[in-house]
Amino acid sequence: MRQSEAPTAPRLLDRKLLFVTGKGGVGKTAVSAALALLAASQGKRTLVCELDAKGDLASSFECGPTRFEPRLVAPNLWAMSMDTEASLRQYLALQLKLPRGQYVAPLARMLDFVASAAPGVREIVTVGKLCWEVRERHYDMVVVDGVASGHIIGQLAAPQAVNRLVRVGPVRNQTGWVLDILSDRSTTGVLAVATPEEMPVMETMELVDRLAQETTVGLAGVIVNRVLPELFGTREEEAFDALSEPAVAGSLSEALGGTVTPLLEAARLMVRTRRSRAAHVERLRDFLGPSVPLLYVPYLFLRSYGLRATHQVSAAIAAELES
C-alpha cells in the first residue's frame, strides 16, 4: 500500500468481494486464480468463481473442470463456475422459498426468457449469488473471474436497473441488500487488469470512468500484467550500443565460435518493445493518480501455463502488496 493513500482505504485482500475484469486476453483468469491463491495462503477461506465457462480457471489450478458446486482446489480455496440456471434454481428455493424441483419445465423456458429478454435479470441472478455468498459468510473472500470490461458495467449496474424497472415483488426486495453489499467500499471492489498496450490501457481508463458514473461499486485497484523486464539502465544501454558496434560484435562472435547477431537483435527487440509499452503504463499511472493502488506483474517466461504460473503470479502480487 502506498503512503499517499488515505488511511481509511481498505487493503486489497481485506475486501470480501472482488470483481476482476479487463479487456479480453489480458490474463483476467490468471490474475483471479493467483489472487485467490494468495488470499487462501493467508488463511482466508476463499471462493474463486469463473463467470464465463471457458475452463481457463480449471487449467490455472490444473484441476478437473469447475462446476456450480464449489470444489476444493487448494487448502482454504474453492473454485466454481457460474451457471445461471443452477443459480436461479438456488435463488428460487432459498430466497423465494419455492420448493425445489417442482418448476423445472417452466424454469427452462423462464431461462430463455431471462437470457434473451428481461433486461438485467441474468445479471442480477449472477451478482445476487455472489453477494449472497458474502452475506451468508460462507467465505472470507470471494474472487470473481469476471466478464470483460465492456460487460461488467452492465452487470454491476443491473441491480439499480432492476430496481428502476421492477416496481414491486420479491426481486425488488432482493435488490436492496445486493445493492448494499455492492456499494460498500470496504466490502466490495473492482480490480481492473490491463497489459501495457494501447487498447487494454484505454479500456481500463474507460472502465474507471464508467464505474464511477454508472455504478455504485468502488475501484479496488489496477494490475498491469505481463510487464516486460528492463534489461539495461542508461549507462548499461550505452555499453550495449558499444557492444553492438560491428568490430566489437565481431570479436565477441569470434570468442564464442559463432555469430552473436541474433542475441543482440533479441536484446534490441526487448528494449524497444518495453519502451513503446512504457508510454502506455505511464499514461495509465497519470490517469489513475496516487490514490489508486497500481500493481505490476512481470511477464512470465514459462514453458507452459498452469499451477506453477499461478504460484508465480501470486508471489508477484504478494511482493507488490508488501512494497
Next chain:
Amino acid sequence: MAAKEIAVVCGPGGVGKTTVAAAAAAMAAWHQGGRVLALTVDPARRLADALGLSPSGDMPEQVPKSAFRAAGAVPQGELWAAMVDTKKSWDRLVTRHAPDRATARRILTNPLYQDIAGRFVQSHDYIAIERLYELHSEGTYDLIVVDTPPSRNAIDFLLAPERMAEFFASRLLRFLTVPYRSRLVDVASRPFYYVADKILGSQFLQDIAEFFILFQTMSEGFVERAQEVERLLADRRTTFVVVSTLEAGPVREAETFMSLLPAQGLHVGALVLNRVLPAYLLADGLKERAEDLCDQANELAGRLCATGGALQEREPAQVSRVLREIGTNFNNLGVVARREASQRSDLGRSPGLAVSVPELEGDVHDLASVLELGRHIWS
C-alpha cells in the same frame, strides 16, 4: 481474396483482429484495386486516426490517397473505412421494419428500448452483421473486410441471425405477448407465469409485454432479413479469416473456431497468427551460445574492454552485466518462442492456411504501419 466480396475477421479477444482487418483491407486496396471498405466495431483511437476515421464515423469515409503516398504506396483502388455505431444502427433498423412511422416512434421512445436494444439476442453481434449486410447490398464496394465485435463467447456473432429468427418464433415471445387474462386459462403455461410473476412481479411482465407487442410488429421484416444475412455469410463470396496469437488460451479458442466455422457451413480462408516471435530465436546452437555468453561473461568482458575500441572507457563489471542480460534475455525469449512453436504445431492441421505476423515493436499508428503489418499477411 481476389474472388471474395466479404472477409469476416474473427477470433478470440485481444489478438489484434481490428488491426489485421484494417491491414487486409489496406493491402487489398493497394494491390488488388477496386473499392475496399474496412468496417470496424471498436477501433483503437490511433488506428482510427491511421484510417482517418472521425469519432462518429458511422458512414464510410475514404482514406485519402495522400496517406498511401506518405506511406510510399501507390494504391490501385480506394480504401474506405467505417465504424459501426450500435445505437444508430438499431434505430435505423427499427425505422425500416416498423409498419408505420407512429409505431417506429413508439418503439424508439419506449423506455425499455434502450435497455433492451443493448442487451437482447446478443444485439451488438447482430447489429455488426446487419450493418455488413446493409453495406454489401448497396453494391458500392468490391470488398468489405469486417472485424467482429469482442464477444463474450467468440462464436456468438455467427449464431446471431439464427437467434434473432428464433427469438421471434419462440413461445416465450408468445407467452409474453398474449393478453394477460387469457394466460390464466392456458393450463400448460400457467406454471411459467407463476414463476415469472413470482420473480419479476406482474407489473414488470406487463411492461415488457407491451414493449414486445410493439416489437413484434417488425418480426416479419426482421426474420426475413436475418435469413438473408445468414445466406450471405454462408455464400462462397464470403471468406472467414481467423486471427489468433500463440498464447494457450487464444489458441484453444481459435481451434474451436476453425472446426466450428465449417460445421456451420462457413468457409475459412486463412488463419493469421499474430504477434509471433522472430524465428531466429529457435535457430540451432544459439541457446548454447547464449548460455556460454552468461557463463563466460566476466572473462569476455575483460578481454573486450582490454582490446580497446568502442569499449575502451567501459568498466568490465558493467560490460559483464550487460553480456549476461543479453544471454538471459535471449533464452527467456527462446522459451516463449518454443512454447509458441508447439502451440503452432497444434494449430497446424491446415498448414496451407496459416500465415505469421511478427510482434511489431510499436503500436499501429499510421497507414505505413498498417501496411507494414499487411505485408506479412498478403501473399
